[in-house]
Amino acid sequence: MLSTFMMPFVIKAFFCGTIIGSICACYGIFVTINKMAFFSESVSHSSIAAAAFALWLGIDVSVFTIFFSLAVASAIALVSQSSISSKDSVIGIIHSTTIAVGIIILSFLSGGNNDISKYLFGDILAITNLDIWLCTGLLVLALIYMLKFGRTHMITCLTPEFSVIEGISVKLYDFLMMLILAFIISLSVKIVGAILVTALLIIPSNASKNIAKSFKSFAVMSFIFGALSAVAGIAFSVAADLPAGPAIIVVNALFYFLTFFMRSVFNFGV
């Protein structure tokens, strides 16, 4: 069994899975505070269209998905900021449009293309060296952004009206968060799949929120739940020969329902 855990593809899976799980948990705090779950869902589902496009054009899916996700996030930000439609409606329109285009492109692909299922349900054990580099790049970017702009960004989340008076561009920070989330989501798709990626962002922070008594404990527990779920989920999937993405999400969900139980029955965090 131990030799299985030492195999290169498993080590790669642990490396990328832990990075993605931790980053998603940390940035999931912003998703929870800003109520961006639907945005995340929309960008992650658009990666199905990105994969279809890339397969049709015969180019690298991982890299193309990053650019496609950034374009979708930009479109949502720009249209919602200049349209009379609500942000929810704009996200819904772009969400369904990208999926519709993806399905049309899929119909052009000859025969039933199995590759697309990797992007729907994830395939962490098929991680390439390029994915390792992309994850490392994401980690560096996420850390730099958090250190340089994290506090100001949190101020715009907590006190948006005061930020406008102070001359801080809330719209710019919203846009930057959308771009960085799009980057995170586009890489997470490879691990848990387009259908489940939003769970990586919202479950750890909401599990933590159930029992946190301060923002510090909220952030620390969110990070721990995200990282632990990734490690435990991958270990469980390797040991029991199960799909890794869903295993990570199930462990995350266990944390959520455990903390929910602790709050409801034992008044933790109340």
Added chain:
Amino acid sequence: MQDKTKKIQVQNISYKSGGVSILEDITFDMNYGSFASIIGPNGAGKSTLIKIMLGLLKQTSGEIFYEGRTPSTVNRKHHLLGYVPQYFQFDRTLPITLEEFFRFTCHISDDNHFNDILNTLNILKLKNHLLGKLSGGELQRTLIAYNLLHNHQIIFLDEPTSAIDMEGENLIYSILKEVNEKYNKTIIIVSHDIETILDNVDTIICLNKTLHCIGGPEALVSNGAIASLFEKKKSLYVHKGCKH
């Protein structure tokens, strides 16, 4: 210390929204260090005026100057203007303590000064409480403390006591008076509560789309200006058959 010879200048401010005129040609000056209130009937444009004065809304015409600087330029460098909204909208389920909220959103370099401000606002003992669990009055005091920690010189409050009981209202006004005198801040309150306002402020701006009157409370009461501002509204109700 604020220089009381400095003035806030509101010059010919008009504001239209969707073709409807909300404010028409409002002009007045006010000294820094004042404790002022903007009063008027519902729909008089009181909240709109302070949002224009804060730079949150752009006026259709006219200009506002704080020592020669407009609201949109004044705050980036000078952090002059503060605001306490009628309803502070935030996620009440977010686990963040009062102290964390302040340390996140304000630059606190001196803990003694920080504690002194919380003590003045009567929220020092709530430091470790969750923000979402505060009452309406405690939240209003938290926001006033936020503005003091940012060292805002002019603090606008929009109906600060609308969601709190009489006891809480008296506490807010006594605190605002202390903030005005101890920290020498200019306080501008939008309010409906004429009796409380008359007892506390030194300047009253009466608004009803246009500027009805401006002056000290005693002068405006004795010359009947305040009564006539609300008399117009009263006659409107009577005319429509409502005698309340």
